[in-house]
Amino acid sequence: MMIEFDEAVLDQLIEELSLTEDIAISEIPDIELYMEQLTTFMESKLESQVNGTPEKVLTKTMINNYTKAGIVMPPVNKKYTKRHIILLILIYNLKNILSIKDIKSLFGPVLNNIATPDDDLITLEEIYTTFLDVKNVELACFRQGLAEKANMIKAKTEASDNAGKKTAELFLIVIMLVAQADAHKKLAEKIIEKYF
Known part of the structure; x- marks a missing residue:
């Protein structure tokens, strides 16, 4: 199988990740919702962010588990507020990398008593909008950076003119991405462990 791979293909793959399809703060309902809603x-x-997997974004069980773990405040009269929704979106994004225990440790000193916004060091709205900006x-x-690293990998495989050159390039890009993800994950965990 011949693989055609260049910067345009790399850009297309990044677009398919739906990394830019975030929920704007203005899209989050400012009304109370029941669990089903x-x-x-x-x-x-x-x-769009589950990338074709059959997994659900958020289930009733997940929400109940987050509430039991103390990282989401209980609903009021079985209704969830904008604050709940923001927190659940943040958890959804963080849980791909961090454990629930680490997420709780991370939010603990910033949100203090999860049930009230009165003692938050940073409001959830500020946390969320900053998260989107940084993202x-x-x-x-x-x-x-990926384009630069892909060019470096191409240069390393330039001498090879066998039929598997493109496959080797893709393999090296995947290895590089895994190493990069691992380094970021470990640094985040180390910061949480040391300071939270």
Whole structure:
């Protein structure tokens, strides 16, 4: 199988990741939702991020487990607020990398008593909008850095003119991405362990 791979293909693959399809703060309902409405909202807004897997974005069981773990405040009269939704979106993004225990450790000193916003060091709205801003900056840096690393890998395989050259390049890109992801994950865990 011949693999055609260049910067345009790399850009297309990055686009397919749906990394820029975030829920804007203005899209989050400022009304209280029941559990079914909440899960439907999350599913509709985040479905593009599950990349074709059969997994659900957010289930009733997940929400109940997060509440029991103390990282989401209990609903009031079985209704969830904008604050719940923001927190659940953040957890959804963080749990791909961090354990629930680490997420709780991370939020603990910043949100203090999860049930009230009165003692938050940073409001959930500020945390969320900053998260989106940082994510967009990171995506731009990611694209540029990935293109540079892909060119470096191409240069390393330039001498090879066998039929498997493109496969070797893709293999090396995957290995590089895994190493990069591992380094970022370990640094995040180390910061949580040391300071949270």
